[in-house]
Amino acid sequence: MLPLRHPWQLATALQTTPRRLVDVLEYADDFYEELVLLDPRKPAKQRLVISPQGCMRTFQERFYRGVLLPRLDRSPHSHGGVPGRNLLTNVRPHLGHTFVFTTDVSNFYPSIHRQRVLDLFTRLGCSPEVAGLSTRLCTYRNQLAQGLLTSPILADQLLRPVDDRIGGACQKASAGQKAELAYTRFVDDIAISGTFDLEQSGFPGLVRRILAESGLAVNEEKDQFGTASDGATITNLRFPRGHPDVQKAYYNEVVRQLQDVARLGRGETFEGPYYTEGQIKGRVQFICWVNPGRRRLLLPLLKRVNWKKARAEGQSRGLEVIRKKLIRPAEPMSARLGSP
Numbered sequence: 001m002l003p004l005r006h007p008w009q010l011a012t013a014l015q016t017t018p019r020r021l022v023d024v025l026e027y028a029d030d031f032y033e034e035l036v037l038l039d040p041r042k043p044a045k046q047r048l049v050i051s052p053q054g055c056m057r058t059f060q061e062r063f064y065r066g067v068l069l070p071r072l073d074r075s076p077h078s079h080g081g082v083p084g085r086n087l088l089t090n091v092r093p094h095l096g097h098t099f100v101f102t103t104d105v106s107n108f109y110p111s112i113h114r115q116r117v118l119d120l121f122t123r124l125g126c127s128p129e130v131a132g133l134s135t136r137l138c139t140y141r142n143q144l145a146q147g148l149l150t151s152p153i154l155a156d157q158l159l160r161p162v163d164d165r166i167g168g169a170c171q172k173a174s175a176g177q178k179a180e181l182a183y184t185r186f187v188d189d190i191a192i193s194g195t196f197d198l199e200q201s202g203f204p205g206l207v208r209r210i211l212a213e214s215g216l217a218v219n220e221e222k223d224q225f226g227t228a229s230d231g232a233t234i235t236n237l238r239f240p241r242g243h244p245d246v247q248k249a250y251y252n253e254v255v256r257q258l259q260d261v262a263r264l265g266r267g268e269t270f271e272g273p274y275y276t277e278g279q280i281k282g283r284v285q286f287i288c289w290v291n292p293g294r295r296r297l298l299l300p301l302l303k304r305v306n307w308k309k310a311r312a313e314g315q316s317r318g319l320e321v322i323r324k325k326l327i328r329p330a331e332p333m334s335a336r337l338g339s340p
Helices: 007-013 018-026 054-071 087-094 114-123 128-138 151-158 160-177 203-213 248-265 277-290 292-303 307-316
Strands: 032-039 042-052 099-104 182-186 189-194 224-227 325-327
Touching: 007 018, 007 054, 007 128, 018 054, 018 128, 042 054, 054 128, 054 151, 087 182, 087 189, 087 277, 099 203, 114 128, 114 151, 151 160, 160 182, 160 189, 160 203, 189 203, 248 277, 248 292, 248 307, 277 292, 277 307
Parallel strands: none
Antiparallel strands: 032 042, 032 325, 099 189, 099 224, 182 189
């Protein structure tokens, strides 16, 4: 619960004054940048990310860390953006299961309108006035937005009833069929696994119905059914023989990149594309974190790379790192108000 009944209580939590808070929120939209992320490898695919600036970012950070995070309990089925949970904890409940069904929520954050956020703050114990201020603080253009620090935890609270219903249905089915089912959610990625074919069960329809009754919908194009032995994945991790691992194609590509950059460091033929030392080491660390058994091959390959010579050779050949490009809108953010 959030025992905030008066604006001064909210302002105190944000380390500002009620007047200052109201002034900032009156011009809230002026404190955001809209960034379009473009990937040169996928030029047709664009992703809009909202970036809060100045005192708006400061207020949101203080609200998240000082108010929301200490007071809001998290769904036991939720693993994305939850302290102490991650991709591996999201997969572990499914280890040992044979059949997998995954899907995700369509247009997730934009589907959560400000009215639902306002109702949430009211249910959590805020007065109408404080609920209105908190909603203005945590929404952009009348909806939750990707890029706001407060969005994941608020979305998690709104999806708690969905988790309870789907998780409860899995528990009930497990008891009835004496076959354990597992349900997890990583932000908007939903996964159910068990010992019987889920494609022929009623669970995909049940998930759609529960989400629809909550004002959400699944992206049916992303429905996936498979078996662990055939490489079925949950949040891009597979678990053959009951152990988590990255996808084979991803692992093989990182091995190729290590061999490729080692040849570059020796001045030999280089296939590319060119990646930095940090990028490749980060991928190796991620694979070894998911599956420590991969260290036996990856770490020796990593040691064979002369990174200093590879970088110098890359520069001499005019190679560039493939990276996502940020496009900023032409209209600058208003600077009506200064620091908090």
